[in-house]
Amino acid sequence: MATIYDVAKAAGVSPKTVSRVMNGDAPVNQATREAVQQAMAALNYVPSSAARTMRSQRSGLIGMITGAISSTHHFEDAGLPEIYLVQGAQRVIDQSNRTLLIADSGGQAERIPTLLQTFQEHRVEGILYVAEYHREVSLPAALRDRPIVLVNCFDAEDTPSVLPDDEGAQYALVDGLIRRGHHRIGYLTLPEHYVACDLRVAGYRRAHRDNGIAVDDGLVQVGALPSSTHEFDLLWDALDRILKAEPTVICCANDKMAMRVYGLLRERGFAIPQQMSVAGYDDYRMIAEHLHPGLTSAELPYAAMGARAADKLLRLMSGTTKPNEPSRELVSAPVAWRESVQTRDANVTQLNSRRKET
């Protein structure tokens, strides 16, 4: 492998001049520059990041640790869309001429020390700490010694973090439903006391309040248990209770639940969306776009969160925080409206026309 010395010799200059051509940190004569560049090309020269890191004490690496937190597998495949987080973060980080080093613990908490050791050996300059679902965490002490941004989680010390705007997104979804003529809106929630559950229910209620509609508590039911074993029975019963409250639309805690609700509603003879509208949460395209009819869903904006977190971390590392930058940032996304939600006027019309037909 060619070194900077080989290039220097071939171009007839000193190694330091070659270095200057690469880094542009001091003026270099045009002719010299070209000679050096030719030599680099001819020799297929690629600088060694190891040597560079060693001398400059800057690795140019940013570590991302994912799947790190859930030792128990409550939400067994919640981690799947993390790839979008990775993509979002990587795009921003590449632009800053740094490299993202990813450590995925695969949910095995005992592997975290090893992964952190690797990060330290590589002298990562900053860390993105990713949780599988919106929650509070407490950071291992080993992580506190360098810039860090929490993603999808927050801690008691107010460490900088990037979070999904659960309250706002559920508000936007429910507000949109109301504008589409729905006044009795069922809601199958996540298990209680999950951060995302509390926030979204708050958004659900605020949307009702702002529109002057009272919430019928019978319309809000827990649709999932933390342990997913008996999830199905629970959903069946919860749906039963909600249907007694006579909703025109059912909001589900996530797209997976909505997928189940499609099946359950149809078993009971409901046509979707003619006789019952359905909405999800997460906007997992794999589900929402391919369900029939297409599922209306509030997006969980993973790519944007990854990008925002990377951006925040880079600013933290360079010390250029924005004025008034909050330690916790919320990322919003628009609701994806698809065919699973019918506007009530059309709905009423269609029901009427059906009655005529019968």
Next chain:
Amino acid sequence: MATIYDVAKAAGVSPKTVSRVMNGDAPVNQATREAVQQAMAALNYVPSSAARTMRSQRSGLIGMITGAISSTHHFEDAGLPEIYLVQGAQRVIDQSNRTLLIADSGGQAERIPTLLQTFQEHRVEGILYVAEYHREVSLPAALRDRPIVLVNCFDAEDTPSVLPDDEGAQYALVDGLIRRGHHRIGYLTLPEHYVACDLRVAGYRRAHRDNGIAVDDGLVQVGALPSSTHEFDLLWDALDRILKAEPTVICCANDKMAMRVYGLLRERGFAIPQQMSVAGYDDYRMIAEHLHPGLTSAELPYAAMGARAADKLLRLMSGTTKPNEPSRELVSAPVAWRESVQTRDANVTQLNSRRKET
């Protein structure tokens, strides 16, 4: 940050001895070893991989390049389960005391040169080249200079690769259906001339042949277009044609398609699985486990492929290839049988009992 010199001074030995304690490459007196270890702990010493790499000329890094190939987004979210590939590969690579460096192009082909440059600067010792779907590729010349294993793809030069056993998996699925009493098996395929399509159709046919059943060509219809724009109409028509051939079960090219077929069948009044069984492909848990009823599906074993590929690459790098190791390895996985497939005896019984009731 503490260096090996600091540790040496604190322990009253030479740096080289500290190095020996870390690497165990020469005998060290027990007492000395303990003194060094204490000093390392006290100083919070973490070796610098940059320095180590530079001196030893071994980076200990393996590069994985994903999302690299599809510049067009035919299968827009096919890349999602790649996280399983990453996990599978990372588990194996960690065990060999190496580190996985991941570059995700996010489907933007123009970013690949940059990513490769990064790999070269970090002196990765081997590369895992991941395609988004089973296909033939031709490798950029820049990649040929170091050990490489193709994952989910293969090339004309017979570069070592790890592939899903599409033929075998579809065979196992269809064979299982036949054993469950289904003799008229509909199949909504992938677009024609895709590698996975041809192989799976071959598996479908072989299963029929081995069981002495003739294939009715009306039962096999293309269910998806390469460009997904008109996918839906196509599926509607394809399903129509298949239903005319009176199947008792419909195999879908993937779980997303199966999800659509659930909706389409129910619109036509079919109960699943009582009046029509359905099977998918991929076994995306997010879909298959949460559809109602649960979807029977042939697994696309991403985690196992990642692990196998990493293993193959490590052997390639160390020169310890197994005797008779084929350049292309197929990875198999069992079919996940769930409620969407009903065994035909039960089916007949149930239909009879219904008739009695009516």
Next chain:
DNA sequence: CGATGTCATGACATCGGTGTCATAGAACAC
């Protein structure tokens, strides 16, 4: 008892870049 071998350790050079400082020549100011 001298030769040989093994164990435990250290001195020193080296990997490939970059930071610091020095310097030669050209341009500019007074």
Next chain:
DNA sequence: GTGTTCTATGACACCGATGTCATGACATCG
């Protein structure tokens, strides 16, 4: 014309490990 600044370049040390070789203290052997 002399002093000052700027441009362009090179010499040299150094970042933190490890490979090579040397060495002293013992143990073993014939």
